[in-house]
Amino acid sequence: ATVSEPAQKCCTEHIQPFLASILEELMGPVSSGFTEVRSLFDKEVNEIIQDFQNTSDIMKLKENVDQLMKLPFNSVKMEPCYLKVNLLQELLQDLKSRFKIYNVDFVIQRTQNFMQELMENAVYTFEQLFSPSHQADSAKVATSIEKVKLRVLK
Numbered sequence: 001a002t003v004s005e006p007a008q009k010c011c012t013e014h015i016q017p018f019l020a021s022i023l024e025e026l027m028g029p030v031s032s033g034f035t036e037v038r039s040l041f042d043k044e045v046n047e048i049i050q051d052f053q054n055t056s057d058i059m060k061l062k063e064n065v066d067q068l069m070k071l072p073f074n075s076v077k078m079e080p081c082y083l084k085v086n087l088l089q090e091l092l093q094d095l096k097s098r099f100k101i102y103n104v105d106f107v108i109q110r111t112q113n114f115m116q117e118l119m120e121n122a123v124y125t126f127e128q129l130f131s132p133s134h135q136a137d138s139a140k141v142a143t144s145i146e147k148v149k150l151r152v153l154k
């Protein structure tokens with residue numbers, strides 16, 4: 001009871017007025033990181049489609065889909081996604097001094113973990129919805145891959 005009123009007053013005067021602007025500022029790098037994850041998935045699946053259209057090789061298609069499943073763990077390909085979130089480092093430094101926020105690196109690391117998890121979910125869903133072994137007509141495979149990709153991106 002003794003602390004409640006001063007704590008509410010402090011939050012109302014010194015924190016709450018800034019929350020919307022802080023959230024907006026932080027969401028820029030986070031959103032661009034997740035957009036980069038989406039773009040990477042789209043690009044990788046488009047390469048699979050193009051490769052299949054050039055070769056019509058079902059075995060190569062299976063290899064490419066297997067490679068896609070490893071995408072979330074490919075640090076070189078995921079790096080551009082992670083770099084977008086590194087901008088949080090600068091933004092959080094200001095918040096660190098103003099609001100006594102510690103563990104700035106933890107916030108960035110957790111965001112990057114969520115990005116990897118999103119990619120894991122995307123490739124897993126892609127694999128579940130598309131199975132090259134069930135494709136009877138190789139002419140429709142590219143169309144089928146495109147439909148699955150769009151479904152996953154939705």
